[in-house]
Amino acid sequence: xxxxxxxxxxxxxxxxxxxxxxxxxxxxxxxxxxxxxxxxxxxxxxxxxxxxxxxxxxxxxxxxxxxxxxxxxxxxxxxxxxxxxxxxxxxxxxxxxxxxxxxxxxxxxxxxxxxxxxxxxxxxxxxxxxxxxxxxxxxxxxxxxxxxxxxxxxxxxxxxxxxxxxxxxxxxxxxxxxxxxxxxxxxxxxxxxxxxxxxxxxxxxxxxxxxxxxxxxxxxxxxxxxxxxxxxxxxxxxxxxxxxxxxxxxxxxxxxxxxxxxxxxxxxxxxxxxxxxxxxxxxxxxxxxxxxxxxxxxxxxxxxxxxxxxxxxxxxxxxxxxxxxxxxxxxxxxxxxxxxxxxxxxxxxxxxxxxxxxxxxxxxxxxxxxxxxxxxxxxxxxxxxxxxxxxxxxxxxxxxxxxxxxxxxx
Amino acid sequence: xxxxxxxxxxxxxxxxxxxxxxxxxxxxxxxxxxxxxxxxxxxxxxxxxxxxxxxxxxxxxxxxxxxxxxxxxxxxxxxxxxxxxxxxxxxxxxxxxxxxxxxxxxxxxxxxxxxxxxxxxxxxxxxxxxxxxxxxxxxxxxxxxxxxxxxxxxxxxxxxxxxxxxxxxxxxxxxxxxxxxxxxxxxxxxxxxxxxxxxxxxxxxxxxxxxxxxxxxxxxxxxxxxxxxxxxxxxxxxxxxxxxxxxxxxxxxxxxxx
Ligand SMILES: Nc1ncnc2c1ncn2[C@@H]1O[C@H](COP(=O)(O)OP(=O)(O)OP(=O)(O)O)[C@@H](O)[C@H]1O
Ligand SMILES: [Mg+2]
Numbered sequence: 001x002x003x004x005x006x007x008x009x010x011x012x013x014x015x016x017x018x019x020x021x022x023x024x025x026x027x028x029x030x031x032x033x034x035x036x037x038x039x040x041x042x043x044x045x046x047x048x049x050x051x052x053x054x055x056x057x058x059x060x061x062x063x064x065x066x067x068x069x070x071x072x073x074x075x076x077x078x079x080x081x082x083x084x085x086x087x088x089x090x091x092x093x094x095x096x097x098x099x100x101x102x103x104x105x106x107x108x109x110x111x112x113x114x115x116x117x118x119x120x121x122x123x124x125x126x127x128x129x130x131x132x133x134x135x136x137x138x139x140x141x142x143x144x145x146x147x148x149x150x151x152x153x154x155x156x157x158x159x160x161x162x163x164x165x166x167x168x169x170x171x172x173x174x175x176x177x178x179x180x181x182x183x184x185x186x187x188x189x190x191x192x193x194x195x196x197x198x199x200x201x202x203x204x205x206x207x208x209x210x211x212x213x214x215x216x217x218x219x220x221x222x223x224x225x226x227x228x229x230x231x232x233x234x235x236x237x238x239x240x241x242x243x244x245x246x247x248x249x250x251x252x253x254x255x256x257x258x259x260x261x262x263x264x265x266x267x268x269x270x271x272x273x274x275x276x277x278x279x280x281x282x283x284x285x286x287x288x289x290x291x292x293x294x295x296x297x298x299x300x301x302x303x304x305x306x307x308x309x310x311x312x313x314x315x316x317x318x319x320x321x322x323x324x325x326x327x328x329x330x331x332x333x334x335x336x337x338x339x340x341x342x343x344x345x346x347x348x349x350x351x352x353x354x355x356x357x358x359x360x361x362x363x364x365x366x367x368x369x370x371x372x373x374x375x376x377x378x379x380x381x382x383x384x385x386x387x388x389x390x391x392x393x394x395x396x397x398x399x400x401x402x403x404x405x406x407x408x409x410x
Numbered sequence: 411x412x413x414x415x416x417x418x419x420x421x422x423x424x425x426x427x428x429x430x431x432x433x434x435x436x437x438x439x440x441x442x443x444x445x446x447x448x449x450x451x452x453x454x455x456x457x458x459x460x461x462x463x464x465x466x467x468x469x470x471x472x473x474x475x476x477x478x479x480x481x482x483x484x485x486x487x488x489x490x491x492x493x494x495x496x497x498x499x500x501x502x503x504x505x506x507x508x509x510x511x512x513x514x515x516x517x518x519x520x521x522x523x524x525x526x527x528x529x530x531x532x533x534x535x536x537x538x539x540x541x542x543x544x545x546x547x548x549x550x551x552x553x554x555x556x557x558x559x560x561x562x563x564x565x566x567x568x569x570x571x572x573x574x575x576x577x578x579x580x581x582x583x584x585x586x587x588x589x590x591x592x593x594x595x596x597x598x599x600x601x602x603x604x605x606x607x608x609x610x611x612x613x614x615x616x617x618x619x620x621x622x623x624x625x626x627x628x629x630x631x632x633x634x635x636x637x638x639x640x641x642x643x644x645x646x647x648x649x650x651x652x653x654x655x656x657x658x659x660x661x662x663x664x665x666x667x668x
Binding site (some may be wrong): 087194207208209290293294295296297298299300302303304307313316 | 569
């Protein structure tokens with residue numbers, strides 16, 4: 001090739017630099033993938049595996065299995081109770097409500113609680129359970145001769161549908177899931193209208209050169225970076241304390257009200273505040289992406305600002321607003337600190353039925369289980385983490401789907 | 411002199427501190443096609459947008475002087491720019507139909523301006539506008555389809571239909587055919603001639619032949635050394651192209667400039 005003297009013949013060194021860059025990028029990508037895999041592995045490793053369970057009365061002696069009790073006829077269960085319970089306990093239970101008339105699941109629960117009294121004394125990870133079955137069996141025989149060793153899936157339909165319980169074999173995340181869903185709904189209903197309205201004002205109405213506008217804009221960006229616990233403190237001061245009559249539901253009558261403002265409403269509104277700056281920023285971006293030519297076309301026909309915004313800008317920006325909001329909500333779904341500050345309850349066994357109920361949420365539940373001393377709660381925490389991740393994944397794929405649909409429609 | 415549709419007196423437009431055009435005195439004759447020509451950056455679009463207050467939408471724009479329309483200064487304190495824009499419509503360089511059906515593209519402007527009639531009357535209005543823009547025969551069977559599914563030339567005619575549907579007196583067109591192929595361009599030019607029977611047309615163009623073909627009058631703008639645009643010459647197109655009074659006009663038209 002014709003080489004001009006003004007250009008140094010450095011093509012090969014430029015290519016070399018490019019290759020080094022490429023290698024670094026690939027390495028970075030690889031490490032993130034490895035980190036992610038490690039996370040998933042740890043969760044799954046703890047969510048399944050062998051567990052050693054000790055009983056007061058060994059169910060095998062009765063030819064029973066604690067996970068299959070619901071299949072048995074109620075009469076059999078009542079008979080077990082009659083046989084194994086101390087007579088005075090049996091009588092008092094029977095006087096409460098005749099045991100013979102009670103439904104199967106209730107009797108099964110009684111049999112487990114009062115007769116078998118299972119207790120998880122040791123758990124093994126999935127890796128150990130798969131690779132070292134003999135060692136586990138030997139260890140159990142030597143150290144825990146009275147325990148039944150069985151394979152347990154800590155995350156399963158029962159786990160998802162049961163309320164919180166102090167018995168790890170019966171504990172579930174139903175209360176926490178419902179709490180999280182309520183919180184998301186309330187955060188959505190507070191954060192979305194406020195955020196979208198503010199974004200419309202900032203983008204379409206406010207004078208962008210004005211110092212006040214710039215101040216507000218800078219503050220919104222700063223707010224988006226404020227640590228979540230500070231939102232918790234704000235929520236505690238404003239919603240829990242300041243607006244206690246409203247957030248506790250007291251002003252709507254004593255029925256259904258909570259004694260203080262530590263309710264779903266306070267938690268949800270705190271999360272609503274937390275996502276507010278994100279919703280504003282995302283909505284502003286979506287609005288800004290609406291082509292100027294569309295606005296000009298509408299204005300050119302004699303449309304008012306409101307007509308332009310309502311008929312043209314918002315519909316076109318809507319997919320962007322929705323994806324942005326969903327992604328903001330998925331951040332809120334995982335927040336723990338502000339909920340702790342606002343006063344999520346750590347132990348609740350009843351489903352939340354309205355915004356004025358006390359609540360717990362998935363991340364709170366996970367945090368609480370990891371803080372327990374017994375090993376078995378670590379397995380429950382892993383199972384709850386997987387539940388939380390699946391919820392997050394659902395939210396995010398909704399966002400991806402909306403974006404995909406919007407692109408198709410164009 | 412002919413009947414005047416719109417007139418500027420001492421019009422100056424600033425973008426911030428930058429004086430983009432100065433001292434424009436123009437009388438645009440009614441029901442004629444007037445072309446605005448001149449080198450890039452001489453303020454043709456700026457002047458055009460000043461005539462229906464589209465410049466209001468750009469931050470930091472200042473307009474001085476008067477623009478008389480129907481005996482009233484459209485920059486007067488009691489004038490609502492929204493009403494001005496309905497009566498002085500605009501067609502843009504790049505076709506910009508709404509991402510709605512063809513029917514809705516035309517009907518929307520009518521509706522938001524407070525149209526009171528029945529559905530049938532609206533249908534008729536849409537048909538009239540589409541006929542007026544020489545598009546009816548091509549789209550009458552697919553009014554429900556998206557306006558974006560049309561070809562570029564059809565889209566531009568849809569934009570014209572949309573503009574005339576709200577019954578303006580003046581239609582401002584900023585290089586309406588520059589994004590189109592020659593055949594589509596020819597259609598737009600024919601359309602402009604026909605529209606001039608009922609509307610006053612003001613068209614910015616870079617295409618000398620186009621200006622010569624479609625316009626009755628031509629205004630030539632150019633820039634100072636300070637990049638400020640101003641009007642050099644205005645007159646019947648025939649005279650501007652065959653016998654310009656100003657040397658700069660002649661240079662531009664013969665291609666010795668810009
Ligand atoms: N939004 C704006 N902000 C600042 N300056 C602008 C803006 N729009 C146009 N100008 C400036 O005003 C002057 C006139 O611009 P205008 O767009 O009116 O020119 P034009 O004659 O239409 O040019 P063209 O033929 O390229 O379309 C130019 O110097 C341009 O840089
Ligand atoms: Mg221009």
